[in-house]
Amino acid sequence: MTFPSPHLSRRQMLAASAAVVVAFSAASCTQAESPTPVPTPAGPAPTPSDPWRPLAHLTAEKNWLNDPNGLVYHDGTYHAFYQYNPQGNSWGNMSWGHSTSKDLVHWEQQPVAMEASPDEEIFSGCIVMDKNNASGLGSAETPPMVALYTSAYGKNGALPQGSQAQSVAFSLDNGTTWQKYQGNPVLNLAPTNNNFRDPKITWYEPGRYWVMATVVADAQVVKLFKSTDLLRWEYLSDFSGVGAQGGLWEVPELLHMDVEDSTAKKWVMLLSINPGGIAGGSGMQYFVGEFDGRRFTAENAAAPGAPLTESQWLDHGADYYAANSISGAPGDKPVLLGWMGNWDYAQDVPTTPWRGSMAIPRELTLVRGAKRLELRSAIAGAARETLDRSGEVKSKNLTVGSSPQDLGQEFRGRTQLIELDMDLKSAREAGVLLRHSSSASETGLRISYNKETGSVRVDRSQAGTSNFSGKFSPFHEVALPSPGNKVHLTILLDSSSVEVFAAGGTAVISDTFFPDWDNTGSSAFSMEGDTDFTVTTRGL
Template sequence: MTSPSHHLSRRNLLAASAAVVVSFAAASCTPPRGSESPTPAPVSRGPRSSASDPWRPAVHLTAEKNWLNDPNGLVYHDGTYHAFYQYNPRGNSWGNMSWGHSTSKDLVQWEQQPVAMEASVDEEIFSGCIVVDTNNASGLGSAQNPPLVALYTSAYGKNGALPQGAQAQSAAYSTDGGTTWQKHRGNPVLNLEPTNNNFRDPKVTWYEPGRYWVMTTVVADAQVVKLFKSTDLLHWDFLSDFSGVGAQGGLWEVPELLQMSVEGSTARKWVMLLSINPGGIAGGSGMQYFVGEFDGTRFMAEDAAAPDAPLQESQWLDYGADYYAANSVSGAPGGKPVLLGWMGNWDYAQHVPTTPWRGAMAIPRELTLVRGEKRFELRSGVAAAAREVLERGEEKGKDLTVSSGSEDLGTDFAARTQLIDLELDLGTAREAGILLRHSPDAQDGLRISYEKDSGTLKVDRSNAGTSNFSEKFSPYHQVTVRPADGKVRLRILLDTSSVEVFAQDGQAVVTDTFFPDWDHIGASVFSMEGETAFAVRSRSL
């Protein structure tokens, strides 16, 4: 996870690859630190958007109040999805980093739980992960009641176990399904020598051929992913470093190593997900990925962009400004990785004009790995459990042809929140698209367009509402998308103050936040310099 200040001193790569010091502590523990401030009681679904709270999402996870950012500790356990996340229980800006906690049965309707682990003067609780220790290898539970084990980054303050400012990996566990957590007495369980101030973001996956857990972490300011292994989640041995490829323009954060099947074949590949801030494709925060092989020790990327290559040559999980720190839900059903990401950008996240809350998660997504024209590529779609909920509503449709002009879609499509499936056949038109959350005169609104000759999909939020809170709130974002049979198909999830555009069955995604006027709910389609045939389908949410 990132703090608001990105002006961190660059570490020497030799120091970044220093020897590992592992804390060989017994599997005993201490009771959780007493809360130093009140934590909110569980709320079902939480508050709804209103004229006084106009930008609160309807189908995305957010807190009832206060700041949240990176998701961590994502796990599916006993039929419930658990989302833990970076949370400030005391205010609406970054600070006092604790683990907030929400639960869901369907990835859409979330119930906020009490804070799971709260910051103290000597330790803030930065990002991490949770796994179900089914065989009680850690010894922190029992054979009859296997524990949930969390690995997280301890960011040390005054009187901490390490010098102030140091970061190392620690463990905690729960034997009551994630409701309460106890910290491991031997923390930290993984440290670097010398101690490092940017060593963070553990994520764990099981490596079956070796029968051990693999942890990915980063030395963020050196752009190095460090891999470790363990058989008990408490004692970790160094495996290797991954570095030297892809975008390098900022901190590397929240790495994850996934094994995935290649769609339509029996082949399997390994995928490394990696956030970067700044230096993303849309400016500020972003998420890149690499596809390759993992032999149990080293991850080797294939056909990866060189560090000095244009950003367009790297592979990006999302081309909008507001998708960061996504990682998968451990144990999620369905056979495909299910990701939850933060819908924010460090360029301006602390200044967005929402209150009493600030920060939301993107809709959970599932990933598919396919063979592209030049290399393996990821496709993204709404996760199956969430998709089932979003598609329950009555579908309303309209087919129309527009020639060099625009047409209002009418009251069936006038909404603050809706799931839209849009098909464009540009015909003779140069450009066509849809305007959402627009003013009565259609002068202001969120503009989603496709330009035929360049193949450019653009999401333009420059006239979509309040934007004067930050000079870095970029006006538009775009990506090249290939048409299929001369048509462009978009799935658009519009939710009050955000839009997620899935193009051509997830070939590319653009996620952006925006802050429209409460009474701007219009929807229109437009065609420029020629004729376009539109097929529009919508479900209210």
């Protein structure tokens, strides 16, 4: 969970936090005391008056949304809690919003789960099902959902104003209502710290205890703790001194994963950084290594100060941040939900009355790369099954030379799942142009592969409105591990976002963009030679 301007000094950040507290309205306090909040309806589909709202991604019906928090699957329902401002369309009044889904594509917004007060804002955290009631907060018949979250204290909080510590809340009705634990905070540093946040819990089976990963964000340190009851926490170790160091470290998570096609298992540390990401501003790096129950040790990790290309990145686009796994999700692979935003410009994007969306949920696989173990991302199984059932499949085979070729009416949807195969016979570069106008096919979202550099690029510089921020970077690219003449891309296009999966998901680019409503043209292009295309789309 970041403050809105991560480039500020600590003193400026504290002043910003205090200003947020002062700005609470009487209406906010009244809403927080309401015993029976009225559910907010699910967000509407995109329309000409709301042209950029995604159709297949989680958004709030109105107001600001950022980092996903308590992500949990229980009794056939996916719960996504997230940083939310009930009072406006910019960062502030940090509370936990709540949405639910059966399929990870269609989401229904629920009442605000925990609302901020002048004494305490509800920053990022996680949820686990305490099935054996180890916390004692429920019963054997009604085990509790337990949330660990960061308390950001205001003027009259339990700790000095501006300080952050970890607290507990619990629900006995499947996440509908929440009670705060009377012994909060359950974990604090001495002396108190203003950037101690983002608890995420992993069960460590050999020791039969939970491990919590947290950060001291401005010191680039992950701190690990353990507990058998989710209430009393014992310090284990620190993780620091490797990887990208250019900004705040946030939203850490330890995952225990199988290595594909092997009996081996490894531990993976996910870690967001802001600024200092590979695409500028916000980004997500990861480390693969060992965890012995006390200490995580990264293997083959980039040294601090090394070029960013030496670090391992979960996504090479500008808009993928703070992703963490859904506790209890079906299957044997971690399923992540991430925020589709970048703190360089997130508060300036021109959407209204909502601002902020989540990326499509993804499942992770740990694979052996040429030099080290790597993570591979794919659209999560439940989401992919839903998308595959959502529309009629249309396919086209064509050879493109020096003149771009229109892909036709079937490829004019604002939301599409596209499978793209290209064989660059004699061409240097080839790709597709999406969401371009009928009169100017050179504009639009340009997705291409260059066989000379072996890289995939997403260019949004001519894809629509971009004058809202000078930091809205024009393009992002990633080099493929095994370049050649042929490439396969999976592209999820959704109103104002695109997610491109290449090299079997080991190379991903996620970006937002803001096209005109009427710009729905799609075409294929080839540079300096011929390219064979096979393009399949499923309109959603």
